[in-house]
Amino acid sequence: xxxxxxxxxxxxxxLLMVERIKAMAFAGGAAVFPGGKVDxxxxxxxxxxxSPLPLDEAAARLAAIRETIEEAGLAxxxxxxxxxxxxxxxxxxxxxxxxxxxxxxxxxxxxxFAQLVPWSRWRPPAFENASRVFDxxxxxxxxxxxxxxxxxxxxxxxxxxxxTAAEVLEKADEGQVKxxxxxxxxxxxxxxxxxxxxxxxxxxxxxxxxVLTYIDKRADGSWLCIPDGHGYPIIQEPLGSALRx
Numbered sequence: 001x002x003x004x005x006x007x008x009x010x011x012x013x014x015l016l017m018v019e020r021i022k023a024m025a026f027a028g029g030a031a032v033f034p035g036g037k038v039d040x041x042x043x044x045x046x047x048x049x050x051s052p053l054p055l056d057e058a059a060a061r062l063a064a065i066r067e068t069i070e071e072a073g074l075a076x077x078x079x080x081x082x083x084x085x086x087x088x089x090x091x092x093x094x095x096x097x098x099x100x101x102x103x104x105x106x107x108x109x110x111x112x113f114a115q116l117v118p119w120s121r122w123r124p125p126a127f128e129n130a131s132r133v134f135d136x137x138x139x140x141x142x143x144x145x146x147x148x149x150x151x152x153x154x155x156x157x158x159x160x161x162x163x164t165a166a167e168v169l170e171k172a173d174e175g176q177v178k179x180x181x182x183x184x185x186x187x188x189x190x191x192x193x194x195x196x197x198x199x200x201x202x203x204x205x206x207x208x209x210x211v212l213t214y215i216d217k218r219a220d221g222s223w224l225c226i227p228d229g230h231g232y233p234i235i236q237e238p239l240g241s242a243l244r245x
Contacts, residue, residue: 001034001064002119002138002186003076004196005162006145012164013195015187018071019159019177030243031161031168031177033138033186034074036067045101051113060137061116066100072160073151076141077116078109116141117200120230122182122211135210138186140203142196165191180243181213181224189232206231215239 003016017031038059046058053061065077073091075081090103104110116139123135151160163171165187172179179187193199211230216223222239226232 014162038063041099
Protein backbone atom coordinates (compact mmCIF):
# COMPACT_ATOMS: atom_id res chain seq x y z
CA UNK A 1 0.00 0.00 0.00
CA UNK A 2 1.55 3.29 -1.15
CA UNK A 3 0.18 5.75 1.40
CA UNK A 4 0.12 9.44 0.41
CA UNK A 5 -0.07 12.24 2.97
CA UNK A 6 -0.17 15.96 2.24
CA UNK A 7 3.21 17.50 3.02
CA UNK A 8 2.75 20.02 5.87
CA UNK A 9 5.75 21.95 4.53
CA UNK A 10 4.29 22.11 1.02
CA UNK A 11 5.70 20.45 -2.05
CA UNK A 12 5.57 16.80 -3.02
CA UNK A 13 3.42 14.45 -0.93
CA UNK A 14 4.89 12.29 1.79
CA LEU A 15 4.90 8.50 1.44
CA LEU A 16 5.09 5.98 4.27
CA MET A 17 8.07 3.63 4.19
CA VAL A 18 8.79 0.78 6.59
CA GLU A 19 12.27 -0.65 7.11
CA ARG A 20 12.26 -4.42 7.42
CA ILE A 21 14.39 -6.20 9.99
CA LYS A 22 17.58 -7.66 8.55
CA ALA A 23 16.59 -11.22 9.49
CA MET A 24 13.69 -11.28 7.01
CA ALA A 25 14.22 -13.77 4.18
CA PHE A 26 13.04 -11.29 1.55
CA ALA A 27 14.22 -7.67 1.39
CA GLY A 28 15.83 -7.91 4.81
CA GLY A 29 16.91 -4.46 5.98
CA ALA A 30 15.24 -2.74 3.02
CA ALA A 31 12.82 0.19 3.08
CA VAL A 32 9.55 -0.90 1.45
CA PHE A 33 5.89 0.04 1.28
CA PRO A 34 3.64 -1.63 3.89
CA GLY A 35 2.26 -4.96 2.73
CA GLY A 36 2.47 -8.72 2.88
CA LYS A 37 1.08 -11.97 1.63
CA VAL A 38 -2.55 -12.83 0.99
CA ASP A 39 -3.89 -15.25 3.60
CA UNK A 40 -6.63 -17.87 3.08
CA UNK A 41 -8.86 -15.81 5.39
CA UNK A 42 -8.55 -12.87 2.97
CA UNK A 43 -10.01 -15.03 0.22
CA UNK A 44 -12.81 -16.18 2.54
CA UNK A 45 -13.67 -12.57 3.43
CA UNK A 46 -13.51 -11.50 -0.21
CA UNK A 47 -15.91 -14.25 -1.19
CA UNK A 48 -18.31 -13.28 1.58
CA UNK A 49 -18.29 -9.62 0.49
CA UNK A 50 -19.36 -10.58 -3.06
CA SER A 51 -17.43 -7.69 -4.57
CA PRO A 52 -17.67 -7.13 -8.33
CA LEU A 53 -13.88 -7.41 -8.38
CA PRO A 54 -12.30 -10.76 -9.29
CA LEU A 55 -11.82 -12.86 -6.17
CA ASP A 56 -8.02 -12.70 -6.26
CA GLU A 57 -8.09 -8.91 -6.68
CA ALA A 58 -10.51 -8.41 -3.79
CA ALA A 59 -8.42 -10.70 -1.59
CA ALA A 60 -5.24 -8.81 -2.50
CA ARG A 61 -6.84 -5.50 -1.50
CA LEU A 62 -8.00 -6.98 1.79
CA ALA A 63 -4.47 -8.22 2.43
CA ALA A 64 -3.08 -4.73 1.78
CA ILE A 65 -5.60 -3.25 4.23
CA ARG A 66 -4.87 -5.89 6.88
CA GLU A 67 -1.10 -5.75 6.54
CA THR A 68 -1.08 -1.95 6.80
CA ILE A 69 -2.94 -2.18 10.10
CA GLU A 70 -0.50 -4.84 11.29
CA GLU A 71 2.67 -3.10 10.15
CA ALA A 72 1.88 0.58 10.65
CA GLY A 73 -1.22 0.74 12.84
CA LEU A 74 -3.15 2.60 10.12
CA ALA A 75 -6.68 1.53 9.17
CA UNK A 76 -6.99 2.72 5.56
CA UNK A 77 -9.20 1.47 2.74
CA UNK A 78 -12.06 1.09 5.23
CA UNK A 79 -15.22 3.07 5.93
CA UNK A 80 -16.49 3.63 9.45
CA UNK A 81 -13.08 4.20 11.06
CA UNK A 82 -13.33 7.09 13.52
CA UNK A 83 -11.64 6.10 16.80
CA UNK A 84 -7.85 5.81 16.93
CA UNK A 85 -8.17 3.54 19.95
CA UNK A 86 -10.02 1.01 17.81
CA UNK A 87 -7.07 0.97 15.40
CA UNK A 88 -4.76 0.06 18.27
CA UNK A 89 -7.11 -2.70 19.40
CA UNK A 90 -7.56 -3.96 15.83
CA UNK A 91 -3.82 -4.19 15.36
CA UNK A 92 -3.40 -6.20 18.55
CA UNK A 93 -6.21 -8.54 17.49
CA UNK A 94 -4.66 -9.15 14.07
CA UNK A 95 -1.28 -9.85 15.66
CA UNK A 96 -3.05 -12.37 17.91
CA UNK A 97 -4.35 -14.20 14.85
CA UNK A 98 -7.84 -12.72 14.52
CA UNK A 99 -9.06 -12.29 10.95
CA UNK A 100 -9.69 -8.94 9.29
CA UNK A 101 -13.32 -9.97 8.87
CA UNK A 102 -13.73 -10.49 12.62
CA UNK A 103 -12.02 -7.18 13.34
CA UNK A 104 -14.24 -5.30 10.89
CA UNK A 105 -17.36 -6.91 12.33
CA UNK A 106 -16.33 -5.91 15.86
CA UNK A 107 -15.73 -2.24 15.07
CA UNK A 108 -18.35 -1.75 12.38
CA UNK A 109 -15.80 -1.20 9.62
CA UNK A 110 -16.46 -1.99 5.97
CA UNK A 111 -13.79 -2.49 3.30
CA UNK A 112 -13.96 0.29 0.72
CA PHE A 113 -12.07 -1.10 -2.25
CA ALA A 114 -12.54 2.13 -4.22
CA GLN A 115 -10.08 3.88 -1.88
CA LEU A 116 -7.30 1.64 -3.21
CA VAL A 117 -6.13 2.82 -6.63
CA PRO A 118 -4.41 0.03 -8.60
CA TRP A 119 -0.89 1.20 -9.42
CA SER A 120 1.11 -1.79 -10.67
CA ARG A 121 1.72 -5.51 -10.39
CA TRP A 122 5.19 -7.06 -10.49
CA ARG A 123 6.63 -10.53 -10.75
CA PRO A 124 9.52 -12.34 -12.45
CA PRO A 125 8.51 -14.16 -15.65
CA ALA A 126 9.51 -17.71 -14.63
CA PHE A 127 6.50 -17.93 -12.37
CA GLU A 128 5.73 -21.63 -12.51
CA ASN A 129 9.35 -22.80 -12.47
CA ALA A 130 10.74 -20.70 -9.64
CA SER A 131 10.68 -22.04 -6.10
CA ARG A 132 10.19 -18.60 -4.51
CA VAL A 133 8.59 -15.84 -6.58
CA PHE A 134 6.68 -12.79 -5.36
CA ASP A 135 3.62 -11.68 -7.32
CA UNK A 136 3.16 -8.19 -5.90
CA UNK A 137 0.32 -5.72 -6.39
CA UNK A 138 0.76 -2.05 -5.47
CA UNK A 139 -2.12 0.27 -4.54
CA UNK A 140 -2.23 4.02 -3.95
CA UNK A 141 -4.18 5.30 -0.93
CA UNK A 142 -4.76 8.91 0.05
CA UNK A 143 -4.49 9.79 3.75
CA UNK A 144 -5.26 13.41 2.85
CA UNK A 145 -4.02 16.31 4.96
CA UNK A 146 -4.41 14.47 8.24
CA UNK A 147 -1.46 13.39 10.32
CA UNK A 148 -2.02 9.66 10.77
CA UNK A 149 -0.17 8.21 13.74
CA UNK A 150 1.85 5.40 12.20
CA UNK A 151 3.90 3.26 14.57
CA UNK A 152 6.30 0.43 13.75
CA UNK A 153 5.27 -3.12 14.66
CA UNK A 154 8.74 -4.16 15.93
CA UNK A 155 8.25 -7.67 14.52
CA UNK A 156 8.90 -7.67 10.78
CA UNK A 157 9.95 -4.01 10.69
CA UNK A 158 12.41 -2.01 12.76
CA UNK A 159 11.33 1.53 11.89
CA UNK A 160 9.09 3.61 9.65
CA UNK A 161 9.30 7.11 8.24
CA UNK A 162 7.45 9.59 6.03
CA UNK A 163 9.35 11.13 3.12
CA THR A 164 8.79 12.28 -0.44
CA ALA A 165 9.65 9.82 -3.18
CA ALA A 166 12.64 11.98 -4.15
CA GLU A 167 13.85 12.04 -0.54
CA VAL A 168 13.73 8.24 -0.26
CA LEU A 169 15.73 7.93 -3.47
CA GLU A 170 18.25 10.42 -2.12
CA LYS A 171 18.56 8.50 1.14
CA ALA A 172 19.18 5.32 -0.85
CA ASP A 173 21.83 6.96 -3.03
CA GLU A 174 23.57 8.23 0.12
CA GLY A 175 23.47 4.77 1.72
CA GLN A 176 21.09 5.78 4.51
CA VAL A 177 18.49 3.19 3.45
CA LYS A 178 18.42 0.19 1.14
CA UNK A 179 15.76 -0.14 -1.57
CA UNK A 180 15.27 -3.08 -3.92
CA UNK A 181 14.77 -2.81 -7.68
CA UNK A 182 10.93 -2.68 -7.74
CA UNK A 183 10.82 -0.12 -4.93
CA UNK A 184 13.33 2.11 -6.70
CA UNK A 185 11.43 1.98 -10.00
CA UNK A 186 8.15 2.77 -8.25
CA UNK A 187 9.67 5.66 -6.31
CA UNK A 188 11.07 7.12 -9.54
CA UNK A 189 7.60 6.93 -11.05
CA UNK A 190 5.90 8.36 -7.95
CA UNK A 191 8.39 11.24 -7.86
CA UNK A 192 6.87 12.58 -11.09
CA UNK A 193 3.70 13.76 -9.31
CA UNK A 194 2.96 16.67 -7.01
CA UNK A 195 -0.11 15.20 -5.35
CA UNK A 196 -2.25 12.10 -5.01
CA UNK A 197 -4.76 13.12 -7.67
CA UNK A 198 -2.05 13.48 -10.30
CA UNK A 199 -0.64 10.06 -9.46
CA UNK A 200 -4.11 8.51 -9.52
CA UNK A 201 -4.85 10.10 -12.91
CA UNK A 202 -1.58 8.70 -14.25
CA UNK A 203 -2.52 5.26 -12.91
CA UNK A 204 -5.85 5.47 -14.75
CA UNK A 205 -3.96 6.20 -17.97
CA UNK A 206 -1.84 3.07 -17.49
CA UNK A 207 -4.19 0.18 -16.63
CA UNK A 208 -2.38 -2.45 -14.61
CA UNK A 209 -0.79 -5.28 -16.52
CA UNK A 210 1.86 -7.47 -14.97
CA VAL A 211 5.37 -6.01 -15.04
CA LEU A 212 7.61 -8.96 -15.96
CA THR A 213 11.22 -8.31 -15.03
CA TYR A 214 13.94 -9.81 -17.21
CA ILE A 215 17.71 -9.84 -17.58
CA ASP A 216 19.17 -8.45 -20.79
CA LYS A 217 22.73 -9.61 -21.52
CA ARG A 218 24.58 -6.98 -23.57
CA ALA A 219 28.10 -6.15 -24.64
CA ASP A 220 28.41 -3.77 -21.68
CA GLY A 221 27.16 -6.37 -19.20
CA SER A 222 23.86 -7.69 -17.89
CA TRP A 223 20.98 -5.34 -17.13
CA LEU A 224 17.89 -5.92 -15.02
CA CYS A 225 14.97 -4.54 -17.02
CA ILE A 226 11.23 -4.12 -17.24
CA PRO A 227 9.26 -3.61 -20.46
CA ASP A 228 8.36 -0.09 -21.53
CA GLY A 229 4.73 1.02 -21.53
CA HIS A 230 3.89 0.63 -17.84
CA GLY A 231 4.42 4.29 -16.99
CA TYR A 232 7.92 4.02 -15.51
CA PRO A 233 10.46 6.73 -16.43
CA ILE A 234 13.44 4.38 -15.88
CA ILE A 235 13.15 0.77 -16.99
CA GLN A 236 16.63 -0.67 -16.53
CA GLU A 237 19.59 -0.84 -14.18
CA PRO A 238 22.94 -2.65 -14.35
CA LEU A 239 22.44 -6.04 -12.76
CA GLY A 240 25.52 -5.56 -10.60
CA SER A 241 24.02 -2.53 -8.82
CA ALA A 242 20.41 -3.69 -8.66
CA LEU A 243 19.22 -4.92 -5.26
CA ARG A 244 16.82 -7.80 -5.81
CA UNK A 245 15.80 -8.71 -2.28
